[in-house]
Amino acid sequence: MTLSILIWLPAAAALLGALAPGRWPGRVALLGALAALGIAIDYVIRFHTGDSGLQFVTDRMWISALGIHYKLGLDGLNVFLVLLTAVIFLAAIAFANLREWPRPGLFYLQLALAESAVLGAFCAQDLILFVAFFDLMLVPFYFLTGVWGGENRLRATMKLFIYTLVGSLLMLAAAVATGVTAEPAGGSLTFALSELQKLPLSNGSQDWIFLCFAAAFLVKMPAFPLHGWMPDAYEAMPIPALAAFSSVLSKVAAYGFLRIVLPLFPHASHHYQELIMLIALGSILYGSAMAFTTTRARLIVGFSSVAQLGFIVLGIFAFRQTGAQGALLQMVNHGLVTAPLFFIIALVAMRHGGSEDLRDMGGTAFRAPVLATVFLVVAFATLAMPGSSNFVGEFLILLGVFQSKIVIAFVAATGVVLASVYMLRAYIRMMHNRPGPRTESREMSWRDGLIIVPLVAAIIAIAVYPQVALRKSDPTVKTIVGNGGQVTATR
């Protein structure tokens, strides 16, 4: 069995389902996502801990004239992110199945295509293949937002697409330039990451190439000055798409830093270390402040993601093993909490006449203790309560940053405090306080519970035993950040 099956199964199933009538497209897509999760779990179980290299490699020549390989593989960096993707998309597709969508065939096809593209981006071990999947995963979200989105969807899709593709196209040019400039005299052109690592670029070309890659990743996350598309797009996206987008797609960008930027452009990464860390710091402070002031429930989560992704980038660019490990763990944690948060917001909004504005909400907990409890667990995990896995992640990140840049670490630590402020504010305004004008407190249905409760169980499980993820990623992280450390030492 190869990774290709895992990647393409969801899309293939949904394509089959799209031809079926009635409610079948959703069910078939759900089956595809379920099968993909099963395969992903199987890969995690068979994954050999303690090995820093690639496992389960598929390597075939895709375009021989350009040296582009169809190369897939798992290692400590992506094995849990692949699992996360399978989990989140299954939840999103299941959540979508409980609702009615016009033109369901197309809807589930786009959602499943997004899953395939994200899985492909995580597994890709060739630079151009990664760029292709990275760009491709945007197309389904363009349709999902534009066709099934809320108000202002056309403006939102335009912004989303142009912002993110500007970054992606720059990255494409930079990726081609990486391969061509690294090409040894008399050698042949190659884009396989493992080969490119052995061919160091000159410092001058590293610098501009690094900036192009960083632009693409920072837009996608989004990071503070490049987040302009985020509020509109988050408001317009349908909830299942938004849950997948916010939980998983931002992680692809952070993962790109670890997979591509640090190993291939070590000099430039150190050169721009402070710039990127300042951007990350700006994201933490700006995201927290905005999350505290906005009254739109979705945007609270959106801006909190900006802040959380800031933490993750800080961890990566600390160039310490603890920081990178924390970042990797935090990617999984953040993905696991974001999706249920959006589902819960959708459920709570349904109990307030469909309004997602905090001012219309309140008093939901009165007759919905289970919903309130579930929400509380997720909220605590988001604000990194000690005992949660997010706490472990943020602690490791801050530890790494302390070792690397102590001033930045001090400022960043305030972000942890701010997180509890905005999360608790959101919780209180939504669940407690005086009921809003159209509030109707109802318990969540068992079907919705069937989707949200397992996610919450996963949050608790990883909180109890985060070592599972840490141990599997340990050797790979060591090789990646270890290289970075050596470069610092020699300078």
Add this chain to the structure above:
Amino acid sequence: MILAAAHLKGPHIDWRSLSPLLALAGGGTLTLLVGLFGSRFVRAVLVPLLTIVAFGAFVGLSIWRFHHSASIVAGALRMDDLAFVLDLLLGTAGIATVLLAWRSRAVEEAGHGELHALLLFSVMGMAVLVSAQNTITLFVGFELLSIPLYVLCASELRTEQSLESGLKYLIVGSVGSATLVYGLALIYGATGSTDFGPIGQAISSGSIATDPLLLTGVALVLVGLAFKASVAPFHQWTPDVYEGAPTPITAFMAVATKAAALGIFLRFFDVALIGTQDTWGPALAALATVTIIVGNVGALGQSSLKRMLAYSSVAQAGYMLGGVVVGTQLGVKATVFYLAVYLAMNLAAFAVVVARERETPWRDDIRSVAGLGASRPLLAWPLTIAMLSLAGIPATAGFIGKIYLIDALVDGNYAWLGIVIVVGSMISLAYYLRVIAAMWMREAPEATPPVPAVRPAMAGAETAAETTRYPELAIVALVFGAASVVLGIVPGPLFHLVGHAGKAFGGLF
């Protein structure tokens, strides 16, 4: 006497290499004659069929002489693998045009035989042009390509815009031809030869590489060819002519003329003038930059799909010029690859535009495709793919084409032009996505449209357009839409093919 004639030795004629051109010439003559028959069946069915057969023979005979490079007609034409690949593209474009024009107003008004004969002769001009090996054949091919096109643009005889389009193209095209021939004369004056090979030798051996006479000649030739390839700032005719011409003809001009013009760009600049590449390289790169920016910015505000595609074709010409600029084999291959890709995505787009033009009263306005995703998915998908491919989204052929061009540019030390291509693609997203948004995210407009003022009242004009379906248009759209995706996922065979085209220029790196 008879015996003496048998002993008379005529010049050796390489029928095999000449056969594709003969197929076009014979086909053109035949359709013209058959079109004179009065029977409706003969005119409306047999003539298009004959044209397709002629194009098919052209393609088939081209394949027959594949790998059999030869210089024919006393070295005036070189039938090599570059010519072969471009001939394939031209033949495909010709067949698609016949299908698009079938049952259109243009063929009814201009006459079936005449229109198809002109089409065949125009393609013959293009085929001559892309294998031209001296400046005389270059000019003959150039004119044989252009003159039928002037007429074809005006072939909707009762539409003011079509006539205007033909006249405009005639005037601008003549200026281009005059400039070209003047430039060719100057180059002859400077080098003393009309053949590409000796011109190249004269430039590389002597000290005339900086001769003002030669450089003026090169500049004038560049301008003349730039007119035909609609390279900015000589592109101003393009939107008007594209908009006014009957849409099938617009499609033909967009893909076939572009292929022929880029083909002669490659041949003339990379063979005859390669010795002065240092001089014209930067100039051509600057023109490409201007073209990319002007084309993409110009397309932004267009509400007519044909005008939008016209500006988009200007921008795409700019991308493809990048492959000429670098003057390497890789550049040749990248240009030819992009030409093939460009053909597929544009024909898919134009087929949908033609279909909607006939089905809705909005002509080629963007409203004609509004709500298409829900009502006609078989038309909406090809257009969606075409737009994504033109924008260069992964899993489409346009993505691979752009990678190849950027690869050639970085390799040829023109990395900055690669960045310009990327910037151009970013701008282009705005208008390509507008079409996709109209198809999938907007409702079809109200059923009672304002009567377009430009459409003249014509006796016996078809009124029951809504009920007529045009399966041939959907087929063209689907075939080329599918090609745009398949070539994006399995580009290997096309790479193999253009690899041969690149090897046609042995002198390049």
